[in-house]
Amino acid sequence: MTAISARPSAARLTAATERRRTRTPRQRIGRIVLYALLALIAVIYLLPFYVDIINSFKTDEDASLHPLALPATWSGAAFATLFGASDFPVWVKNSFIVAFFVTLGRIFFDSLAGYALARLRFRGRGVIFAALIAVMAVPNVVLLIPKFLVINELGIYDSYAGMILPLLVDAAGVFIMKNYFESIPVSVEEQARIDGAGTFRVFWSIVLPMARPAVVTITILSFQGSWNELSQFIVSSSSPQLTTLTKGVASLASGALSAGNQYPVKLAAAFVMTIPVALAFFIFQKRLLNTSEGAVKE
Numbered sequence: 001m002t003a004i005s006a007r008p009s010a011a012r013l014t015a016a017t018e019r020r021r022t023r024t025p026r027q028r029i030g031r032i033v034l035y036a037l038l039a040l041i042a043v044i045y046l047l048p049f050y051v052d053i054i055n056s057f058k059t060d061e062d063a064s065l066h067p068l069a070l071p072a073t074w075s076g077a078a079f080a081t082l083f084g085a086s087d088f089p090v091w092v093k094n095s096f097i098v099a100f101f102v103t104l105g106r107i108f109f110d111s112l113a114g115y116a117l118a119r120l121r122f123r124g125r126g127v128i129f130a131a132l133i134a135v136m137a138v139p140n141v142v143l144l145i146p147k148f149l150v151i152n153e154l155g156i157y158d159s160y161a162g163m164i165l166p167l168l169v170d171a172a173g174v175f176i177m178k179n180y181f182e183s184i185p186v187s188v189e190e191q192a193r194i195d196g197a198g199t200f201r202v203f204w205s206i207v208l209p210m211a212r213p214a215v216v217t218i219t220i221l222s223f224q225g226s227w228n229e230l231s232q233f234i235v236s237s238s239s240p241q242l243t244t245l246t247k248g249v250a251s252l253a254s255g256a257l258s259a260g261n262q263y264p265v266k267l268a269a270a271f272v273m274t275i276p277v278a279l280a281f282f283i284f285q286k287r288l289l290n291t292s293e294g295a296v297k298e
Contacts, residue, residue, distance in 0.1 A: 049274075056268035063263040078264035079272075087240065088269065091248035095227055096276075098163055098244060102226035105168035107218055111211070113169065114177025115203045119186075129178075135171040140231055148235040162236040163244075167226055173218045180214035181207060216284050224277050245273050 055063040056078050058071045066072075082088045117129055147166055148157075156162035184207060192202045208215070230246040237243075243251075249269045252262070 052267045052271050052274075056264050056271045058264050060261060060264060063267075064261055067263075075264075078268040081265050082268050082272070086248075086252075086265075087243065088248065088272075090241065091243050091245045092272075094242055095245040097160065098167075098229075098233075099223050099226040101160075101164050102167045103219055103222040105164070106170050106173050106222040107215060109169045110173035110218055110222075111177050111208055111215065112203070113174040114179075115181050115207060117174070117178045118181035119189075119207075120199070132171050132174055136175065144231055144235050147232065151236050156236075158237045158239050158242065160242070163233055163242065166236070167229065167232060170222065170225070173222065176217060177211065177214055180211050184210055220280055220284055223280055227273075227277055245269075249273060 051067060054070055055067060057074050057076065059073070059075055059077065062072055117125060117132075151157050151162045151166065154162075156165065188210070189202050189206055192206050197205070228246060229244075230250065233242075233244050233247050249266070252266045252269055
């Protein structure tokens, strides 16, 4: 078996080598230009992160005078100010609480709604799906005032419930789950139904485990979206005890700590804020919509 599986790999390697040898000078120049362009785009994209990281370890004066240079003296004063002279730990706690419950809610409700639209046949199914697509096209800023009015009318303004409940279902997440469920053969559910399993049992025990790549994708997108959410928290809370990282960092950017530009403190807050999302993405990036996982042949 090992020898058989090794032959195609060797053949592919030989074919790739032959293609490289048969490239014309024009093709090689075009490939070099393409890679140079991609490298330039990568540098432009990564430059803000570079500026963020190096300036968070500078003094206020050094960051103002030499924003692109490495620190003359590496200093952690910005992080000490951030964690010791501000409510940054409270912001981190609130962001984790909201992101945790929003992520769990979206995994469950987006999966349920996606499965219903993909498998169940009921009147108005097409209208609901069309409305789902329409919701995805509506800018969030248009819904800010209606959200505030609904939250205030329900009596959940300035509470975790008002911050979390409106985010528990996401139209894009339902769309992703629906499409993935439709790619799973119906035949895998038939045996479970023959054995007497109900619709929810089939969904929970059979179909949802097979949709693991889509679930991982929803998990990452939900965590990232709720962690970076700002507009929802502006209209749903005003108490300092419920301030999230996005609201807190925005207040820092508008000069909340005063006393100079405070560039290192602001950039240190932005740097710390990006760490959880970056870690989650790099850990699970190989599982994002890996359609080869859980595939079933009919």
